[in-house]
Amino acid sequence: MAVYVMSDIHGEYEKFIEVLEKITLKDSDKLYILGDTMDRGPHPMKVLLKMMQMPNVIPIIGNHEVMFMECMPFLMGEITKESLEALDELDAEILDKILTWQYNGFLPTIKEFRGLDTEKQKDVLDYVGEFTAYEEVTVNRVNYLLVHAGLGNFSPEKELDDYTLDELVWERADYEMKYFEDTVIVTGHTPTQLIYDNPRKGYIYRNNNNIAIDCGACFENGRLAAICLDTGEEFYSSDKKL
């Protein structure tokens, strides 16, 4: 049994298939996907529908899935008394959320979601609603924490369950920091192109018991990555061309 991890597919269905072909999952293998499956890239629903057919995929939630779950039921709803009340609230929190989601590339997700029949839409909402906040695995006696962004407002004494979802999916990991002596944290969310002292920008970055695996699949000259925790082997799609 081997354990693989991927993150930030961002609707890049073809890159996803390319990497899946490279890692050739066996039935006994596991593939953890650390969120941000959707938005920005062209085929978010194709990515999700493929994941839904793969029993060995274990999905973890990212900030884009959080935005999707907060906004989509509202956007697809009819105008009801309740939705009008939501719009009428003084702070109009739902509008802020929709604007934030728009700023973060929601259009391909909404377009493709709209093309699904009602039953598939419900299946997708149910599936994404079950993504976990984080996962812990031990491979070759090394402990790994798998989480989308990192541990915001970190404190060594803080229990993992005491982190808020925002702290896990939005706040960027500090790759200069060794969070734990005995646990390696695997994160997405921050493209490794943006890690200041990364000598291999756009490829998997390892430092201080951190592994950063978002290689910017939806950005020009970025790529989708996977890592095998058993061997440390890295797998990459072809580069993204705009």
Ligand SMILES: [Mn+2]
């Ligand atoms: Mn993210």
